[in-house]
Amino acid sequence: MRKGFALAALLAGLSGQFPISHATGWNMPVGVSQVSRDVYDLHMIIFWICVVIGVVVFGVMFYSLFRYRRSKGAKAAEFHEHTTVEVVWTAIPFLILVAMAIPATATLKNMYDASEADYDVMITGHQWRWQYDYMGEDVTLFSNMSTPKAQIAGTEEKGEHYLLEVDEPLVLPVDRKIRLLTTSADVIHSWWVPDLAVKKDAIPGFVNESWTRIDEPGIYRGQCTELCGKDHGFMPVVVHAMEQEQFDAWLAERKQAAAAEAGGVDREWGLEELVERGEKVYATVCASCHQAEGQGLPPTFPALAGNQALMDDLDRHIDVVVNGVSGSAMASFSGTLSPVDIAAVVTFERNAWGNETGDVVQPADIQALIAP
Amino acid sequence: MWDVIKSVLAAFFGVQQDQRRRKDFEQGKPGAFILIGILLAFLLVVIVFAVALMAAG
Ligand SMILES: [Cu+2]
Numbered sequence: 388m389r390k391g392f393a394l395a396a397l398l399a400g401l402s403g404q405f406p407i408s409h410a411t412g413w414n415m416p417v418g419v420s421q422v423s424r425d426v427y428d429l430h431m432i433i434f435w436i437c438v439v440i441g442v443v444v445f446g447v448m449f450y451s452l453f454r455y456r457r458s459k460g461a462k463a464a465e466f467h468e469h470t471t472v473e474v475v476w477t478a479i480p481f482l483i484l485v486a487m488a489i490p491a492t493a494t495l496k497n498m499y500d501a502s503e504a505d506y507d508v509m510i511t512g513h514q515w516r517w518q519y520d521y522m523g524e525d526v527t528l529f530s531n532m533s534t535p536k537a538q539i540a541g542t543e544e545k546g547e548h549y550l551l552e553v554d555e556p557l558v559l560p561v562d563r564k565i566r567l568l569t570t571s572a573d574v575i576h577s578w579w580v581p582d583l584a585v586k587k588d589a590i591p592g593f594v595n596e597s598w599t600r601i602d603e604p605g606i607y608r609g610q611c612t613e614l615c616g617k618d619h620g621f622m623p624v625v626v627h628a629m630e631q632e633q634f635d636a637w638l639a640e641r642k643q644a645a646a647a648e649a650g651g652v653d654r655e656w657g658l659e660e661l662v663e664r665g666e667k668v669y670a671t672v673c674a675s676c677h678q679a680e681g682q683g684l685p686p687t688f689p690a691l692a693g694n695q696a697l698m699d700d701l702d703r704h705i706d707v708v709v710n711g712v713s714g715s716a717m718a719s720f721s722g723t724l725s726p727v728d729i730a731a732v733v734t735f736e737r738n739a740w741g742n743e744t745g746d747v748v749q750p751a752d753i754q755a756l757i758a759p
Numbered sequence: 760m761w762d763v764i765k766s767v768l769a770a771f772f773g774v775q776q777d778q779r780r781r782k783d784f785e786q787g788k789p790g791a792f793i794l795i796g797i798l799l800a801f802l803l804v805v806i807v808f809a810v811a812l813m814a815a816g
C-alpha cells in the first residue's frame with residue numbers, strides 16, 4: 388500500500404515538473420479555430436487512452452514478473468489455448484479502435500468540407516516564398532521572409548520571431564470561412580500553420596483544398612514543411628487575422644495600390660528610380676541564388692556581376708528573366724513579378740556591382756513582351 | 760458447410776480452437792476453405808463500404 392502511494396506521489400511530482408499543457412511548449416497548440424480545438428481534443432483523448440493502456444498492460448506484466456518469480460517457487464501454467472481470453476483480448480482493442488475512429492473520422496470529414504466559403508485564397512509555393520491570391524478580388528501578395536541576413540549569419544542578435552517573420556503576411560478576416568487552395572509553381576512545398584491546424588501539401592499541377600475559420604484576431608506563424616531546396620528553412624508562413632472592417636479597409640487599400648502599380652507601367656521611368664526599386668526586388672527574389680553581390684554560386688547559379696556576355700546582350704537578359712530557362716532553377720518571372728519590377732531588376736543588374744551599361748529598361752516594353 | 764464458414768470467420772477474427780483446427784485439417788477440403796474465404800472477404804468489403812456510405816450520409 389505504501390509503495391503504491393510512493394508511486395502515485397512520484398507520478399504527480401513528474402507531471403508537475405512537465406505539465407502536459409500547451410502553454411509550456413511541450414504539447415501541440417490548442418489553436419484559434421474550432422477545427423484546431425477538435426484536433427487538440429482528439430490528440431489528448433487518444434494520448435490518455437494510450438497512457439491508461441500502457442499503465443495497465445505494463446503494470447500487470449511487471450507485477451506478475453515480480454509476484455510470481457521463480458525464486459519464490461512459482462510454476463508456469465502449461466495450457467495451450469483459452470478461447471475466452473483470446474476472444475476478449477482481440478475484441479477489446481477492436482472496440483477501443485472503433486471508439487477512437489468515430490470522433491476522428493467526424494473531425495476529418497469536417498476538415499475536408501471546404502464548401503460554402505466566404506473567401507477563396509490561392510496559395511502558391513515558390514522557391515522560396517509564398518504567393519497569396521485573393522480570388523475574385525484582384526489582389527496578389529508575395530510573402531518573403533524578412534529576417535535580416537546578419538541574424539542568420541550570427542553577427543547580430545536573433546530577434547523574437549527569428550526565421551518566422553515575413554514582409555507581407557497573409558491577411559484574413561476573423562469569423563469567416565476561408566477556403567485555401569494550395570498549389571506550387573516549382574517543387575513540392577507544404578503550407579503549415581499549427582494554430583489553425585492547417586497543413587496542406589503544395590504540389591505543382593495539383594490544387595489541394597482546405598479551409599479555416601479563425602476565432603481570434605492575431606498573428607499566427609508557421610513554416611514550409613516539405614523539404615523544397617536550399618532555402619526551405621527560409622520561407623515561413625505568417626497569417627494576420629483581423630476584424631472584418633479592418634480587413635475590408637486593408638483589401639481596399641491593396642486594390643488601390645494594385646491599380647496604381649498597373650498605371651506605373653504606362654509612364655516613362657528614370658534610371659535612378661528603377662535601380663532603387665530593382666535593388667529591393669533583387670534582394671528579396673534573386674539574391675538567394677545569384678547572391679547579394681551578384682557573384683552567384685558557380686557553376687550552379689551563374690554570376691551576374693562582371694558577366695560580359697550578358698551585358699552585351701540586353702534582349703537575352705530580359706528574355707531570361709521574363710521566360711526563365713527551361714530545365715533549370717531559373718524560373719520565369721512574368722507571372723510572379725510585375726512589369727515594373729522586372730524592368731527595375733534588369734536595370735539594376737545592368738548598373739550594379741561594376742556593371743555599367745547605363746541601360747534603362749522601360750516597364751512598358753516588358754508589358755508588351757508579356758501581354759502583346 | 761456451416762462448419763467451414765465458422766472456421767473461416769474464426770480465421771478472420773484470429774482465434775480458433777485447437778480441436779476444430781485439427782478436425783478441419785483431417786476432414787476438410789482445401790477448395791471449400793478458399794472459396795468461402797474469398798466470398799466472405801468480398802462480403803466484408805461490401806459491408807465496410809456500405810457502413811462508410813451510411814456514415815458519409
Ligand atoms: Cu517550401
